[in-house]
């Protein structure tokens with residue numbers, strides 16, 4: 001079956017963006033989701049093989065890694081993916097990220113409130129710097145709460161809310 005979000009060459013990161021991420025992941029255990037044609041990251045995941053992946057997986061079905069496995073989880077999801085699927089992507093990226101680790105996203109949407117994480121400054125990339133004329137942001141989150149503590153918090157909230 002054809003993947004409607006399958007890789008297109010026009011989506012490949014320009015050198016400038018690759019350089020940015022290269023610096024962010026230096027000396028850190030990293031996982032690159034939606035890696036497309038990029039060789040960056042210790043582990044590289046995509047739903048289809050474009051030459052550099054280490055794991056073929058659909059993030060919407062869950063990734064084959066334990067909670068809190070990586071210091072940096074980063075990626076460039078399909079920008080037009082449906083809103084309800086955006087949260088699914090973000091939850092999975094958060095799940096495999098260690099506490100005090102970073103989740104970095106390159107998208108034209110902002111996953112406004114990622115629980116257990118602290119939003120660091122969004123970095124705007126002007127249309128002119130991208131080869132395909134769109135504007136996007138690089139958004140950094142610092143994960144400050146473990147998966148376990150976040151679930152306990154949610155349960156307590158349910159009890160308090162009745």
Ligand SMILES: C[S@@+](CC[C@H](N)C(=O)[O-])C[C@H]1O[C@@H](n2cnc3c(N)ncnc32)[C@H](O)[C@@H]1O
Pocket residue numbers: 005006007008011012013033034035036037038045046047048057058059060076077078079
């Ligand atoms: C915007 S492209 C990423 C391009 C990449 N930054 C590069 O430099 O080549 C998005 C990628 O997400 C992959 N993808 C789409 N849906 C996916 C899913 N459910 N799980 C994992 N990868 C997916 C596509 O195959 C595509 O390679």
